[in-house]
Amino acid sequence: MKKIAVLTSGGDAPGMNACVRSVVRSALYLDLEVYGVRYGYDGMIKGDIHKMKSYSVSNIIQRGGTILKSARSKDFMTKEGRKKAFEQLKYYGIEGLVTIGGDGTFTGANIFYQEHGIPVIGIPGTIDNDLYGSDFTIGFDTAVNTALDAIDKIRDTANSHDRVFFIEVMGRHSGYIAIQCGIGGGAELIMVPETSTTIEDVINKLKKDRDSQKTSSIVVVAEGDEQGNAHEIAEKVKVHLPEMDMRVSTLGHIQRGGEPTARDRILSSRLGLAAVEGLLNGQKNVMAGIVDNKIVYTNLKVAISKSKPIQDELLRLTEILSM
Structure with a gap:
């Protein structure tokens, strides 16, 4: 694998920029070419794809939102739209994809992988913290x-x-x-x-x-x-x-919105590196997460379909302390 791309999709979350930074610089460190896709899957269909360098992600770790922009794509929900996206990746020679987002992003990535076989690794970027396979998601803290x-x-x-x-x-x-x-x-x-x-x-x-x-x-x-x-x-x-x-x-x-906390910046940085190394190590169609402070990879379909219940201890704590 020589070329990968990164995109952000769905709702923005504080820490997405820190994650994009980590993906870009981790890829460059590991001798990969890395491309940024603007406006998520819609940008992938339209070919809004640009080569990124280390300076492309300077001074963004502290910024909220996403420099790659985000959008929801109705076209990507169709087989024809996904085929156009695949053709754009082929045109640029991109062999692996990192998608930062939530369940909608991962649903699209899972279908895209099933249809076209491009190795995809998702990074959980959603303030809701509702994805199975990671104790915390980017933006939640x-x-x-x-x-x-x-x-x-x-x-x-x-x-x-x-x-x-x-x-x-x-x-x-x-x-x-x-x-x-x-x-x-x-x-x-x-x-x-x-x-x-x-x-x-x-x-x-x-x-x-x-x-x-x-x-x-x-x-x-x-x-x-x-x-x-x-x-x-x-x-x-x-x-x-x-x-x-x-x-x-x-x-x-x-x-x-707002500047991400230290916890979100560190989480984003760890997951960005984990996604790039995962692609190089043969991982595909998985989400990179952290469980018990260790990097784990969870099948995308499992990450979006399996429930992540709130701990009973927290519910009990709420009842006790609200007296």
């Missing part, structure tokens, strides 16, 4: 700290006005962000898709807090909770507790 900073500030207002705040964080199918920043922010209640929390449970908890002389409460809601989003939950609760002053704050895309 930064997103948690961003949300936590907002929760800390909101609690000041909640305490000053004796209010209940419902704070919505990202997590359509996963409650990892909600659990971590809820514990770190001292939330009175955390609502996640992995557990069932009824509106009655919320009402009883808030009543209990007031009876125990708590004058304010924070409820962290993952956007994918089965009871609805934070606004919907607050409206349902308000009907039964009209005397309580309630507010809703949706943190939204602020969680996807």
